[in-house]
Structures are given as structure tokens and as C-alpha cells.
Amino acid sequence: MASNNSNRAANPALAEEVIESITQSFLSDPPSMAFLFEIRNWELARLVFRLQRDDIDALAADNPELEYALNLQLQELSIAETLIADESFAIRAVIQYEEEYRLAVSIAQNHLEAEAALLTCTGCESRFTRHQSYKAPCNHFYCMECLANFFEYTINDESLYPPKCCGQEIPFEGMKTLLDNKLITRYAKKQVEYDTEATKRTYCSVSTCKGFVPASNTINEVATCPTCGKRTCTICKAAAHRGDCPRDEDTQSLLSLAKTEGWQRCYNTKCHRVVALTTGCNHITCVCGAQFCYVCGARWRTCDCPRWNESWLVDGGDRPRHAGHRLFQPPQD
Ligand SMILES: [Zn+2]
Ligand SMILES: [Zn+2]
Numbered sequence: 177m178a179s180n181n182s183n184r185a186a187n188p189a190l191a192e193e194v195i196e197s198i199t200q201s202f203l204s205d206p207p208s209m210a211f212l213f214e215i216r217n218w219e220l221a222r223l224v225f226r227l228q229r230d231d232i233d234a235l236a237a238d239n240p241e242l243e244y245a246l247n248l249q250l251q252e253l254s255i256a257e258t259l260i261a262d263e264s265f266a267i268r269a270v271i272q273y274e275e276e277y278r279l280a281v282s283i284a285q286n287h288l289e290a291e292a293a294l295l296t297c298t299g300c301e302s303r304f305t306r307h308q309s310y311k312a313p314c315n316h317f318y319c320m321e322c323l324a325n326f327f328e329y330t331i332n333d334e335s336l337y338p339p340k341c342c343g344q345e346i347p348f349e350g351m352k353t354l355l356d357n358k359l360i361t362r363y364a365k366k367q368v369e370y371d372t373e374a375t376k377r378t379y380c381s382v383s384t385c386k387g388f389v390p391a392s393n394t395i396n397e398v399a400t401c402p403t404c405g406k407r408t409c410t411i412c413k414a415a416a417h418r419g420d421c422p423r424d425e426d427t428q429s430l431l432s433l434a435k436t437e438g439w440q441r442c443y444n445t446k447c448h449r450v451v452a453l454t455t456g457c458n459h460i461t462c463v464c465g466a467q468f469c470y471v472c473g474a475r476w477r478t479c480d481c482p483r484w485n486e487s488w489l490v491d492g493g494d495r496p497r498h499a500g501h502r503l504f505q506p507p508q509d
């Protein structure tokens with residue numbers, strides 16, 4: 177409104193024309209000028225208001241009545257100007273309020289939309305955005321903390337293995353990008369342990385360690401602890417020892433059978449095969465290359481046992497047509 181007025185006032189031709197017409201109406205009927213205020217023709221009123229006292233003096237130089245009327249008009253218009261200012265202030269206030277209201281509404285709507293876009297963690301009921309969450313195969317969402325807890329708890333409780341939601345396994349693959357590296361490493365280790373049949377697991381025999389020793393660290397019933405480096409017998413679970421394990425039932429029963437049957441055993445500790453001679457001489461050449469006496473088990477030619485034992489000779493000839501013996505390999509695992 178104000179800028180319109182100043183624009184029009186800045187147009188000298190228009191201003192002069194309007195002032196002229198107002199002047200004419202002043203001259204013809206001064207008291208009726210209050211119409212400007214009454215009909216709330218603020219624009220025109222503002223223009224008239226611009227007629228300064230000097231102009232009024234000049235305009236009504238010879239007419240005291242006109243001067244009085246114009247001054248009166250000026251006062252009324254001054255009041256009107258104040259009212260206009262008040263009104264535009266009120267309008268501005270309303271507009272501003274409406275704008276602020278609209279802004280508040282849109283902020284509230286955005287907030288509601290954002291809130292609606294949030295997901296709820298099935299574990300802790302916290303709210304988070306999609307990219308901060310994990311969707312389980314059962315379509316339940318979990319926050320990163322609860323997801324980590326699935327694996328953390330499973331590390332400490334085998335009955336939870338593998339971690340599940342709604343009976344569906346939460347696959348460990350793909351967790352590398354979501355979970356902490358240390359947790360990934362600890363869980364991967366635990367997974368090897370859980371995936372090993374319970375009766376076949378070997379834990380370090382060192383009481384202060386007791387770490388799980390994976391099959392990949394085991395050679396010939398000796399498990400080397402990846403944590404402390406100490407060796408454990410996978411059969412008796414005690415510290416690794418030389419010779420046959422007293423708890424190795426298969427070997428023990430074979431050895432007792434060998435004793436009853438009079439079978440001999442290869443002296444080579446890395447072989448220890450049991451040999452049953454069916455025919456032939458007492459000179460045994462084991463598959464491992466060791467040569468020993470079938471009677472006493474000593475290395476060949478280190479004992480005084482007979483080279484032949486007549487009772488074992490089946491064909492009874494001067495020399496055997498063929499010698500034969502069976503070999504028993506003690507079970508390796
Ligand atoms: Zn959670
Ligand atoms: Zn679920």
C-alpha cells in the first residue's frame with residue numbers, strides 16, 4: 177500500500193491531476209471532504225495528507241474558510257493515517273501469524289512423516305531410520321545394538337547358536353559391514369567351535385587357558401593351542417604325551433587282542449602297526465620300512481630268537497614258499 181502511494185506520488189502528472197481535482201472539490205464544498213475518511217479511501221486520503229501546510233496556505237491564501245476546512249481535513253486525515261497504519265499493522269500481524277501457523281503446520285507434518293518413516297527395533301523398541309537398522313529374514317527390524325547382542329549372547333551361550341528370530345537363523349554372512357570387527361573375529365572363532373561335534377572338541381589342557389583348539393591345529397591326536405601354544409592329547413584331553421594314549425579304547429583293545437594272539441607290534445613309534453604273522457619267517461618287514469623280530473619285537477638281527485618258528489609254518493617245507501602277515505594300523509582318529 178505504502179509503496180503504491182509513493183509510486184503514484186512519484187508520478188508528477190498523476191499527482192498534479194489528483195491534487196487539482198481534490199482542490200476543486202475543496203473549493204466547491206469543503207466540509208464534504210470527510211468522505212475520504214468515511215469511505216476509507218485511504219489511498220486518496222494519503223495523497224491529500226501530503227498537501228503540506230504551506231500548500232494549504234498557498235491554496236487558501238484569500239479564503240480563511242477554506243484554510244480552516246483544509247486544516248480540519250488534515251487533522252482528520254492524520255487520524256486516518258494512524259488508523260491505516262494500525263490496520264496495516266494488524267493485517268501484517270495476521271499475515272505473519274498465518275504464515276507462522278502454516279510454517280508450524282508444515283513442520284509438524286514433516287515431523288509426523290519423518291516419525292512415520294522411522295522403524296521400531298523388535299529388541300529394544302527404540303526408533304531409528306531404515307539405514308540404521310537390520311532386517312531379519314522374518315522381516316523384524318533390529319537396531320545395530322540389538323543385532324550385535326544376538327551374536328554377543330550366542331558367543332556366551334551355545335544353546336542360542338545359531339542366533340535366530342522367529343525360528344529363522346540370522347545369517348552371519350554380511351555382518352562384517354554391520355558389526356564391530358572384534359565381535360566378528362570372536363564370533364567366527366566361536367562358530368568353528370560350535371560347528372565341531374561336542375564329543376570331538378578339544379580344549380587346551382592348560383587350566384589357565386582352556387581355549388578351544390580347532391581341528392586345523394591337530395596332527396595325530398595332538399592339538400596345539402592357538403592361544404598359548406601348549407599341546408593337548410585329543411583322546412584323553414590331558415597334556416600331550418608320548419606313546420599310546422591310555423584312553424584310546426580302540427588301540428587298547430587291539431593291543432590286548434595282539435597280546436592274546438601273540439601278535440607283534442612295529443617298534444617304530446611313528447608307525448606302531450600290529451603285525452599278525454600267518455606264514456613265513458620271523459623276520460618282519462613293516463610297511464613303514466622297519467624290520468623286526470616277530471617273536472620279541474626287537475629290531476631284526478638284534479635278538480637271539482629263532483629265525484623260523486616251526487609251529488607257525490603252515491606248509492612245513494624247508495623254506496616257506498611265501499611269507500605273509502597281516503598289518504593292523506591303530507586307528508588314527
Ligand atoms: Zn534395539
Ligand atoms: Zn522375528
Ligand SMILES: [Zn+2]
Pocket residue numbers: 380381382385386387401402403404405406
Ligand atoms: Zn592353551
Ligand SMILES: [Zn+2]
Pocket residue numbers: 409410411412413414417420421422423
Ligand atoms: Zn592321551
Ligand SMILES: [Zn+2]
Pocket residue numbers: 442443444447448449462463464465466
Ligand atoms: Zn612299522
Ligand SMILES: [Zn+2]
Pocket residue numbers: 469470471472473474479480481
Ligand atoms: Zn626276537
